[in-house]
Amino acid sequence: MKLTIRPIVFLLLSVFAFVACEEEDKNPINPLTADAGDPEVGFVGFATILDGSLSTNSMGKPFAYQWEVNSKPTGSTATIENENEVFAKLIGTLPGEYKITLTISYLNWEAKDQVIIKLSDDPEPNLLAVAGEDRTVEIGNSLALNGAASILGGEQVQILWENVSKPENSSVTIENPTLIETTFSPTKAGDYVFKLSLILGESTSQDLVKITVLENSSNQGPILINEDILEDRTLTNVFVSEPEKLDYLVTSDVAVRGAKLTIEPGVRVGFEDGAGLMIAENASLKAYTMLTETLPIIFQGKEAQKGYWDGIKILSKNPPEYLVGIEVRDAGKLGYGIQVGSGAKLFLSNSTIHINDGIGLDFQINSQLAEFKNNQIKENTIAPLQIPASLMTYVSFDNQFQDGAIQIIEGKILSGVDNFWPTFQVEYDVLDELVIYNGSTLVLSTGAHLNMGNDQGIRVISGGKLRILGEETAPVVIEGKTKAKGAWRGIYITDSQGAVSSIMFAKIKHAGSTPIAGQDAATIKLGNGAGLKVVKTILDEGKGHGLEAAATNLTIEFSQNIIQNHLKNPLSISAQVVEHLDYYNKFENNGENEVLVDGFHPLAKDGGEIVWKGFQQRIPYVIKGLSKDLVIQSGMRLKEGVTIKMQPNSRIDVQDANGRLGYLRIEGNEGNPVIIRGVGEEAGSWYGITYSTNHAQNHIQYAEIFHAGRLLANNFSAAITVDNVPQGSLLIQNSRIAYSGQHGIAVAKQFIDLLRTSDLTFEGIPGSEISAWE
Secondary structure, three states: OHHHHHHHHHHHHHHHHHHHHHHHHHOOOOOEEOOOOOOEEEEOOOOEEEEOOOOEEOOOOOOEEEEEEEEOOOOOOEEEEOOOOOEEEEEEOOOEEEEEEEEEEEOOEEEEEEEEEEEEOOOOOOOEOOOOOOEEEEOOOOEEEEOOOOEOOOOOOEEEEEEEEOOOOOOEEEOOOOOOEEEEEEOOOEEEEEEEEEEEOOEEEEEEEEEEEEOOOOOOOOEEEOOOEOOOEEEOOOOOOOOOOOOEEEOOOEEEOOOEEEEOOOOEEEEOOOOOEEEOOOOEEEEEOOOOOOOOEEEEEOOOOOOOEOOEEEOOOOOOOEEEOEEEEOEOOOOEEEEEOOOOEEEEEOOEEEOOOOEEEEEOOOOEEEEEEOOEEEOOOOEEEEEEHHHHHHEOOOOEEOOOOEEEEOOEEOOOOEEEEOOOOOOEEEOOOEEEOOOOEEEEEOOOEEEEOOOOEEEEOOOOEEEEEOEOOEOEEEEEOOOOOOOEOEEEEOOOOOOOEEEEOEEEEOEOOOOOOOOOOEEEEEOOOOEEEEEOOEEEOOOOEEEEEOOOOOEEEEEOOEEEOOOOOOEEEEOOOHHHEOOOOEEEOOOOOOEEEEOOOOEOOOOOOEEEOOOOOOOOEEEOOOOOOEEEOOEEEEEOOOEEEEOOOOEEEEOOEOOEOOEEEEEOEOOEOEEEEEOOOOOOOOOEEEEOOOOOOOEEEOEEEEOOOOOEOOEOOEEEEEOOOOOOOEEEEEEEEEOOOOEEEEEEHHHHHHEEEEEEEEEOOOOOOEEEEO
16 A cells, blocks of 8 residues: 555656746746735724735745734734735724734735824724624524624714625625614625724724635524633624523533623523623623614523523623624513612613513623613513612613612712703602712703612712702602601701702602601701702601701792691791791691791891791791790881780890891781780790880781780889880881780880880780880
8 A cells, every 4th residue: 555655646746846846937927916905004902904905926826924023112012913805904003103013925926014003092093993893603694793882983973884804606795885773684604804094084994704604504502601600701693593592501500701792683591590791890791783673682591581580790891892682581580680789880771671580781880881871671570670769860861671670779970060860751769878079060851750769868968969950740759658748857958058958849758767866857958058949849648847947057049839738837936037928828737837037146137127028827936945935136027917825934135236226026917916925825924025125117017916015023014115225216007915924015214215106906915015114
């Protein structure tokens, strides 16, 4: 056998050598012309195409390619992918010039050409072609070409897909070559290379993708995945012509570690019972398709059953990859469809998460959100979404949620900017205390509905602001998750630092579980330096007060509101707040339907009058708190309809102080007098009103002063006293003074002319109606 082979081999080698020499001898001129393409501009970290397609061999024979780097910026690393093919890719690590040589060879001939590639380190290129990952697919019609990850640079960009390589004797049709996402139809199996070109003005960017087309394998089952993914891997659409068939089946828990998992359009990934997918901290997941009707990316159970497989856990701390056009269903054995872990960042759009056990999408505390648009989350057993409060502002209004409330966890909002929570078809369940601070604003608009968890509250502090902007027919609702009085704490605003929160057209219910600050529970409570405007809002079914505003340095407006069904008073406020209450506020069915007023600080105002208005329902002010006295140290008016109840042993003093001229003008009218009386029916229970200022505005008309003139040891008493030291004055008309402990009105005899009276009525006065003392 050996004696037979050797002569044959020798003969063949001799023939080949002769033929080669003969062909070279007949063509002494080198038939090769190398063309390395035009100079290109690319970007550090991105592939730049090297194009040798214009190289030729005049003999018409195939020839070999060799790309190599001749020079590069000092310290850089340069890599050429596919260096032995007509199209190659250069990737450089530093900006600058890279000189690349193309050598083509045929037999003993070779030819060279050089091209200069300039790489920029622009972190955000304005034009970048990205043709997608190389992949393998099954032959069929409408196979995807996806350049959606490209940066287009504007509406004027020109887009062109071209087929630059295909199997011999094959043909290929590109459906719409000028669209960034399109399809192609090959005629036979083999390798197809496509070039994506973007042209904008004088700038051009190109990229290549190789798609290996396999023969039809419709009788095959899905590709099994049963171990961790430790190197970059792309899952391609295996069964193109059978889109309902699983392309891959995950048979156990699989983690992606230190690698990137890319999933192409049209891929369907199934999971065995109890299996799951975890993207580790040093890994990433990219699943991108805009062809959601025809080529969605689907993660599903091997069987269509809620809770069949674990779900997808994303822990990646790498820059977020696109999750676009995916569908996640049948998961939830661990309580979620997708869970985003602490430190991980999600980019999700145009996707559907449905038919899962537990929560559809679960964001853990300290997770992050890059984009969240146009998703549908529905038919999950517990909630569509669980998310920290600070991330809700990144959830676009065009998302759709159904079947359960959005669960808010970790309530800190400290971004320093406006945080808009969209109004969706579903409500919000707030499971943690909301804290709005650091100059941040929480904005709730028309129709929003918050259900507060048991004993939770809303704190607006340190320059924070709350803006509630409902409409009459679609108010914002904040109420207890448990529908009962005292289910949650309420709203507390303090240290607003000039910011003014606003509540308009809202319903706030079931607050007052425990005091959110101070001693008493309230639906809304203001601390020192708070700013708040409340208009056309209902406070209902509270376990404490409606509004407590007894702190200092408040900025407040409170008009046309209704406070009803509270166990305590509708309002508990400082005397300084009263002037900011509107006549048309209504108080109904409260445990103590009176307004508590604390007179601890004197009533004093620079540059204007203090005006107390009554209420349409004649709800009284009860002076009670750290001080039960009213001390007036600037101009003050009491308007018609005002009713004031004074505690036993209390008084009203009108004084000049600190450069201000004090006066008290009481302005009732014939059908609607001002009433100042004791809290009970006891005659002489409180001391009365003392005028210690000589001011022309000291005027009482149409008033009723009851139960004053408390008896004093070794001194007289009266319902109204015009003082002599300091000197006082008073004009009183059309008024009634009744049930005094001693006199009606008292004035020093030598200043009797400083008291002017007309049309007075006295009743139940044991002493003198008007007493002039010596």
